[in-house]
Amino acid sequence: MNPSTTSPSCAQALAAAQTLGLDRLDAQLLLLHALGKPADARAWLLAHDTDVLPPQTAEDFRALSLRRAAGEPLAYIVGSKEFFGLALQVDARVLVPRPDTETLVNWALEVLQSPGMLAAPEILDLGTGSGAIALAIAHSLKTAGRQGHVVAVDASAGALDVARDNAARLGLDVDFVQSHWLQEVSEHFHLIVSNPPYIASADPHLDALTHEPLTALAAGPDGLDDIRAIVRQAPASLLPGGWLLLEHGYDQAVAVRELLVSGGFEQVQSRQDLAGIERCSGGLWPGG
Known part of the structure; x- marks a missing residue:
């Protein structure tokens, strides 16, 4: 089976998250988190927007997006927040x-x-x-x-x-x-x-x-x-x-x-x- 029929691309996953009410930045940061990439790698998403996500990554990203859509702070979901230049857990x-x-x-x-x-x-x-x-x-x-x-x-x-x-x-x-x-x-x-x-x-x-x-x-x-x-x-x-x-x-x-x-x-x-x-x-x- 063609994996593109069962798993979305990066761009498709981000679009689906936005239909849940997430703003684009939050969706990008959650997708990077699901991919195991740093928060400053947003340019990677743009360069790989047609890449198909592994099924488990797509599933993880969907779960993270639902948590954010329910109002859970982004920092709790990804486990960190920058403050005064410091990355705090x-x-x-x-x-x-x-x-x-x-x-x-x-x-x-x-x-x-x-x-x-x-x-x-x-x-x-x-x-x-x-x-x-x-x-x-x-x-x-x-x-x-x-x-x-x-x-x-x-x-x-x-x-x-x-x-x-x-x-x-x-x-x-x-x-x-x-x-x-x-x-x-x-x-x-x-x-x-x-x-x-x-x-x-x-x-x-x-x-x-x-x-x-x-x-x-x-x-x-x-x-x-x-x-x-x-x-x-x-x-x-x-x-x-x-x-x-x-x-x-x-x-x-x-x-x-x-x-x-x-x-x-x-x-x-x-x-x-x-x-x-x-x-x-x-x-x-x-x-x-």
Whole structure:
């Protein structure tokens, strides 16, 4: 039997995936995954669009496409997500790292490069998940030839397992602590960063995020419960002149700045993401 009558070509398989509702890029990345090829090999698909897929590959690709069509994040299906130039392994134990969070990392690195910062700063990432923020900072310091001690905290043992695996695979030295925010943290830091849950518990957008851990997304009626806890607890773990930087929702900047000011922080400000949305807010702890 001619295999072309039972198994589709690359182009036919991609077209079938798009009829399921997948966008072209997702379909291409899933097909590359099914073929065992890297995500940057999309040009290969164009050059081989008439190649007939092996039956097992076609079957695997169909199954992957159905998972994506059902709303499962692409990163969970392929098992990885790039963040700040790092390839991170992710699964349903952690949130998929978002590009918006790179705004927080860039601000953290700016703080760490400020004139008053020590050569070997102490840094804490609260709610580390896959380790994205902590590992991006650790990698940037290592690349710059700088010393620094990075600690990453999460309440979820499963998330810490994912983060530890990422750190080991990337060859980055980060300490991991299981703790609900700062409860089990005894050290003091020059910089605390966090991308905590900040979606209101009744927000309809949660319906589209059912594949990701709810505890890493929602934080009370107004979405600010965890940010309140962090702002309240952070001063006891910050050195004088240390910074607290927080990611938050698109419409929460004013409320978060008010929390920081009322909590005694100075130089309170916000930073915009690439879309021009105030995505992060932070302040300096005067201490002393």
